[in-house]
Structures are given as structure tokens and as C-alpha cells.
Amino acid sequence: MTTAPPTSGPRIPRIQRGLVATGPGNLALKPVPVSKLEADEVLVRTAAVALNPSDHKLLDQSTTPGAIAGADFAGTVVRLGSPDSHLHIGDRVLGCAFGSNPGNPGNGAFSQYVVAAARLCVRLPREMDFPTAASLPMALFTSAFIFRSLGLDFDSPVGNEPGRKSRSAVTDAGEEPFVLVHGGATSTGTIVIQLLSLAGYTPIATCSPASAELVRSRGAVATFDYNDPTVRDQIRQYTRDGLRLAVDCIGSPETMALCYGAIGDYGGRYAALEQYPRRLTIRRRDVQHDWILGWTLQGKEVLLGGAYYRPARPDDRLMGEAWAEKMEGLLATGRLVPHPLDVQRTGGLSAVIPKVDVLRKGKVKGSKLVFVV
Numbered sequence: 001m002t003t004a005p006p007t008s009g010p011r012i013p014r015i016q017r018g019l020v021a022t023g024p025g026n027l028a029l030k031p032v033p034v035s036k037l038e039a040d041e042v043l044v045r046t047a048a049v050a051l052n053p054s055d056h057k058l059l060d061q062s063t064t065p066g067a068i069a070g071a072d073f074a075g076t077v078v079r080l081g082s083p084d085s086h087l088h089i090g091d092r093v094l095g096c097a098f099g100s101n102p103g104n105p106g107n108g109a110f111s112q113y114v115v116a117a118a119r120l121c122v123r124l125p126r127e128m129d130f131p132t133a134a135s136l137p138m139a140l141f142t143s144a145f146i147f148r149s150l151g152l153d154f155d156s157p158v159g160n161e162p163g164r165k166s167r168s169a170v171t172d173a174g175e176e177p178f179v180l181v182h183g184g185a186t187s188t189g190t191i192v193i194q195l196l197s198l199a200g201y202t203p204i205a206t207c208s209p210a211s212a213e214l215v216r217s218r219g220a221v222a223t224f225d226y227n228d229p230t231v232r233d234q235i236r237q238y239t240r241d242g243l244r245l246a247v248d249c250i251g252s253p254e255t256m257a258l259c260y261g262a263i264g265d266y267g268g269r270y271a272a273l274e275q276y277p278r279r280l281t282i283r284r285r286d287v288q289h290d291w292i293l294g295w296t297l298q299g300k301e302v303l304l305g306g307a308y309y310r311p312a313r314p315d316d317r318l319m320g321e322a323w324a325e326k327m328e329g330l331l332a333t334g335r336l337v338p339h340p341l342d343v344q345r346t347g348g349l350s351a352v353i354p355k356v357d358v359l360r361k362g363k364v365k366g367s368k369l370v371f372v373v
Contacts, residue, residue, distance in 0.1 A: 018111030068108030074133035183249030185211035244268030
């Protein structure tokens with residue numbers, strides 16, 4: 001007779017500490033309830049969290065008083081929503097929460113315990129520590145949307161050599177399968193560059209000259225200074241007017257114009273990680289455009305205001321679950337290099353509060369802020 005695996009580990013308190021919004025732009029460490037689980041969820045004891053620009057944007061622009069903030073986390077599974085879960089008590093995982101969420105204000109990464117969809121968790125290889133793992137979730141899952149938006153494949157990269165050309169990546173005109181990553185030195189940029197290379201594409205990137213070595217070390221075959229007034233012409237010359245695909249990790253009218261200008265005369269696709277003025281899209285009707293809002297990953301309605309609202313998208317959840325499985329296999333190979341980290345090992349969740357403003361002011365350069373909880 002087999003015994004069902006336990007659904008709970010150590011005793012879980014009913015009240016925990018979490019960073020909650022107390023008003024626009026402000027966070028405070030407060031006592032908050034530990035959220036209850038649905039059948040397809042797990043409870044994770046947070047070991048490390050990381051800061052993303054979206055953390056302060058949600059806090060500043062769409063404040064939900066009392067909502068727990070934070071997206072990136074890594075930790076240990078301590079409770080299962082169902083004994084049928086593929087995860088087990090004690091599994092070390094990384095994941096991405098929708099913090100500052102008006103539709104679910106009681107759950108966010110910046111807390112001692114976080115509820116996560118089990119199939120959107122990625123188990124860690126034994127040699128990966130929690131701070132490294134916490135730096136990855138947003139970049140990994142955003143990359144899934146980028147691949148889909150640009151029409152790219154990520155079939156079986158575990159066996160691929162970086163830079164190997166995939167036949168499906170070659171354009172109809174026979175050009176090199178270039179993909180431009182604007183903002184290649186961002187934490188998402190360095191991860192998506194590696195994934196593109198592993199999947200057989202040829203990533204090129206814009207960045208500052210100071211970041212060129214980092215970006216090339218992650219797999220970009222060429223880098224271009226985004227401040228150079230001739231950068232679009234340089235990219236067109238390098239790609240022999242064959243660039244068809246661009247992802248904009250910054251997202252502004254200026255960066256959109258740069259990407260649109262770099263795409264060759266055949267046209268192509270453009271994906272941005274921030275909202276852009278729709279009126280600018282008429283400049284190139286031969287370029288398909290997409291604004292990626294990663295919160296649809298959860299498959300639920302995104303109850304943000306204005307253009308940030310999204311209806312429930314179950315297909316995005318299914319895509320995320322399949323991607324999580326692929327990323328688990330990739331991480332096990334040890335071939336994905338994290339973004340440079342700035343790990344705060346003291347202060348716990350309280351250490352996050354002053355760093356939010358540092359990130360807000362654009363003073364975080366070349367590294368990702370990670371906090372040991």
C-alpha cells in the first residue's frame with residue numbers, strides 16, 4: 001500500500017511579515033495573513049527575492065494600499081494544495097508572483113511565505129543557491145512571451161551549442177537569423193540573449209560601451225552603442241538589411257524608433273516590454289508590433305487600470321507551464337549564466353525598502369538587486 005506524500009511540512013504561522021503598499025510609492029513591513037492555497041498551488045517559504053522595475057512602477061502608478069509587493073522569489077516548498085502535485089515538500093524552487101495585484105492583494109514575493117502556481121515553479125539544480133535563483137524568474141518568463149511574440153522556436157536547446165543556426169530561424173530570403181535585443185545589458189536582456197543563442201538564433205544587441213563586454217559574454221555576436229546617432233544605420237549595415245526581429249527591453253518612443261529603423265526593408269516584428277504610443281506604429285506598416293504584459297502569465301484577469309487591463313488568458317498560463325518545464329531542464333545543464341548580482345545579505349525584507357527608490361531613480365546599473373530573506 002502506497003502512502004500519499006504529505007501536503008504540509010513545518011508548522012506554518014497564520015500571520016507573517018510582508019512589504020505592503022501604504023500609499024503611492026511607499027512600502028512598509030507589516031504583519032499580514034499567510035494566503036490559503038488552491039489545489040493547483042504550493043506555499044513557498046521565501047529564501048531570497050529580487051527587485052525589478054515593475055515593482056516600483058506598480059507601486060507608483062497603480063497603488064493598492066495593503067497589497068504585498070514583489071515578483072521574483074526563490075525558496076522551499078512547505079505546503080501543497082493537493083497531494084497530486086508534481087512538487088514535493090522540501091523542493092527548492094524559483095517562481096514569479098504578481099505582487100501589488102489589486103485582484104489578489106494578499107500575495108506577493110516580498111513576504112516570508114508566497115503562494116505560487118505549482119506548474120509555474122521551476123525546481124533548482126542542487127548547485128544553484130537561492131540568491132542566484134531569485135534573480136531569474138521575471139527574465140525567464142518574460143523570455144517566453146518574447147519568443148512567442150517574435151514567432152521563435154525553443155524546441156530542444158539543451159542539446160544545442162550556443163550560436164548553432166536553426167533552419168527554422170533562417171528567413172525566407174536566406175539571411176542570418178538575427179534578433180536585435182535593445183537594452184542587452186538589462187537583466188532580461190542578458191537572459192534572452194543566452195536563450196536566443198541556445199535556440200539557434202543570432203542575437204545582436206544595443207548597450208552602452210561600458211556594458212559591451214558583459215553583453216558579448218552572454219552570447220551577442222555584435223553590440224551597438226544606443227547613443228550613437230548612426231546606430232540604426234550601423235545595424236542595417238551589419239545585418240545586410242536583413243534584420244526582421246527586435247525586442248525592446250526599455251520601451252519608449254525613442255527606443256521604438258531605433259528598433260523600427262534598424263529593421264530591414266523586408267519588414268518584421270517588434271516586441272516591447274513597456275507600453276508605446278500606437279500612433280508611432282504607422283511609421284512602418286510592414287512591422288508587426290506587440291506590447292508584452294507578463295502578468296497574464298497567471299492566466300487570470302489583470303485588474304490594472306487603463307491600457308494595463310487584460311482579460312483572463314488561460315493560454316498564457318499553459319505557455320508558462322510548458323516554458324517552466326523547459327527552463328527546469330535548461331537550468332539543470334548549468335549553461336545559463338545569471339545577470340551580475342548585487343546581493344544584500346543583511347536586513348531581510350526591510351533592506352528592500354530603500355533600494356526601491358534607488359532603482360526608481362535609475363541608479364542600479366549592470367547588476368540585479370537580490371535580497372536574502
